[in-house]
Amino acid sequence: MRQALTLYRSSVGKKALMAVSGILLAGFVLAHMLGNLKMFQGPEAMDGYAVFLKELGYPVLPEYGVLWIARIALLAAVGIHALAAFQLWQKSRAARGAAYRKEDSQVFSYASRTMRWGGVIILLFVVYHILHFTTGTVHSDFEYASVYRNVVIGFQSVPVSLFYLVAVGALALHLYHGLWSVFSTLGVQNPKVTRIRRPLAAGLSILLFVGYAAVPVGVMAGILTLP
Amino acid sequence: MDLTLHVWRQETSSASGSFQTYKAAGVSDSMSFLDMLDLVNERITRDGGDPIAFEHDCREGICGSCGMVINGIAHGPHKMTTACQLHMRSFSDGDEIWIEPWRAKAFPVLKDLVVERAAFDRIIQAGGYISVRTGSAPDANAIAVPKPDADLAFDAAACIGCGACVAACPNASAMLFTAAKAAHLSYVPQGQTERLGRAAAMVMTHDEEGFGNCTNHGACQEVCPKGISVNYISRLNRDLLKATLTGISVG
Ligand code: HEM
Numbered sequence A: 001m002r003q004a005l006t007l008y009r010s011s012v013g014k015k016a017l018m019a020v021s022g023i024l025l026a027g028f029v030l031a032h033m034l035g036n037l038k039m040f041q042g043p044e045a046m047d048g049y050a051v052f053l054k055e056l057g058y059p060v061l062p063e064y065g066v067l068w069i070a071r072i073a074l075l076a077a078v079g080i081h082a083l084a085a086f087q088l089w090q091k092s093r094a095a096r097g098a099a100y101r102k103e104d105s106q107v108f109s110y111a112s113r114t115m116r117w118g119g120v121i122i123l124l125f126v127v128y129h130i131l132h133f134t135t136g137t138v139h140s141d142f143e144y145a146s147v148y149r150n151v152v153i154g155f156q157s158v159p160v161s162l163f164y165l166v167a168v169g170a171l172a173l174h175l176y177h178g179l180w181s182v183f184s185t186l187g188v189q190n191p192k193v194t195r196i197r198r199p200l201a202a203g204l205s206i207l208l209f210v211g212y213a214a215v216p217v218g219v220m221a222g223i224l225t226l227p
Numbered sequence B: 001m002d003l004t005l006h007v008w009r010q011e012t013s014s015a016s017g018s019f020q021t022y023k024a025a026g027v028s029d030s031m032s033f034l035d036m037l038d039l040v041n042e043r044i045t046r047d048g049g050d051p052i053a054f055e056h057d058c059r060e061g062i063c064g065s066c067g068m069v070i071n072g073i074a075h076g077p078h079k080m081t082t083a084c085q086l087h088m089r090s091f092s093d094g095d096e097i098w099i100e101p102w103r104a105k106a107f108p109v110l111k112d113l114v115v116e117r118a119a120f121d122r123i124i125q126a127g128g129y130i131s132v133r134t135g136s137a138p139d140a141n142a143i144a145v146p147k148p149d150a151d152l153a154f155d156a157a158a159c160i161g162c163g164a165c166v167a168a169c170p171n172a173s174a175m176l177f178t179a180a181k182a183a184h185l186s187y188v189p190q191g192q193t194e195r196l197g198r199a200a201a202m203v204m205t206h207d208e209e210g211f212g213n214c215t216n217h218g219a220c221q222e223v224c225p226k227g228i229s230v231n232y233i234s235r236l237n238r239d240l241l242k243a244t245l246t247g248i249s250v251g
């Protein structure tokens, strides 16, 4: 704990905590994406998968046990990640002082320039997404535990589907820079590893985008329908 | 060639500055950027005005004093070149050129294009040295250094402390400079004893001086006149994390 606090004091340490929490979140979004693809297996598979997650660890743990452990860990990761991002953002903004009259920013990639606002979009999306498919608060016709049905009805609204596509696009862009950046942040030096970091980050972000986009696109294209 | 310059003019660090427009007439291709400014200054002086202040010393790309942002790029459009080594053949007749000082809170403007880079000195004082007894020079070959390590140390040691990395960084971070000044020691045996403590002390001083946080854009490497690689930043990060996790004082 003391070491974690010391780590948090330096800019590099804050960034390392962002990197570690970012990797955890990236692992989650990858698993979540794979889970979503159960939609293409039909209502039984999808709803069964949801039940499987609820009962994971039962009877050693109570029902929802693993689910809540994961939720708390993810919440903590998002909290650390966003707090450090916000504090470093403030520091960097103050560090520039007066702005340049003319700035030639051709050397930055679009992804690296949009990490902060992109992150804010992702955060807002996550809140909306939970209210949409987990609690059903903003869903037009939500039925508890009918996951397949809720998703199909949810994505039959074109604006909702388009918003999901924009959000997963923002996520892919964030990880295109983020998963590349973590290697520097954590000081990985091995040339065998650093050689593959660009293709790895690019490949994973494309994979995530395609995997996440498949479900709303599948509904809009009429491939995924109500039984 | 004839050029139009928009130059940042600021009396003192506390004064508020503004851009002034000057004509630079009769500039030749083979002049350096600083020669061109000298030419403009001669005319300003002849007309009884206050010449544009800019810092310079060696005029051969080794002292690091001449930095300025030229058309939005630190040290101007030519890669791996300081402003003093930039030649006017990089521009064409009729060009408009915006000239600004480095913009960073840790580099206050002293006058016009001259900034105070003492924050860099304090980062070096915090750990950019090795503790040895001085006296007669030791035998140069007494400690063997593997050739690849020696090359990497030399590449890092090429940093001239000009500050272009800070000027170009969207976060005004000085991590490229700090990393270079740590790496030229951390690749050689003499630099091992104090290695982790050095990384910690230099990064903490970097933060305290008000530089921003590196987000791995790579803008610094792009403008660095000495081609310092961002890989050194990764090495410094590693040393800092190791220092923290092994409980070495971070100041
Ligand atoms: C599912 C959610 C998220 C994932 C998977 C994720 C992942 C990552 C990863 C892997 C990094 C790289 C860390 C490094 O540079 O070493 C990163 C960096 C970053 N993230 Fe996130 N992040 C997420 C959400 C957010 C949110 C909500 C914010 C904003 C509040 C945010 C802002 C940032 C910023 C500012 C950086 C540093 C950018 C840089 O290195 O240039 N992220 N993220």
Ligand code: SF4
Residues within 6 Å of the ligand: B158, B159, B160, B161, B162, B163, B164, B165, B166, B176, B177, B180, B220, B223, B224, B225, B226, B227, B228
């Ligand atoms: S790292 Fe390059 S740009 Fe930065 S101070 Fe050193 S020489 Fe100048």
Ligand code: FES
Residues within 6 Å of the ligand: B055, B056, B057, B058, B059, B060, B061, B062, B063, B064, B065, B066, B067, B082, B083, B084, B085
């Ligand atoms: S005047 Fe010395 S580097 Fe330009």
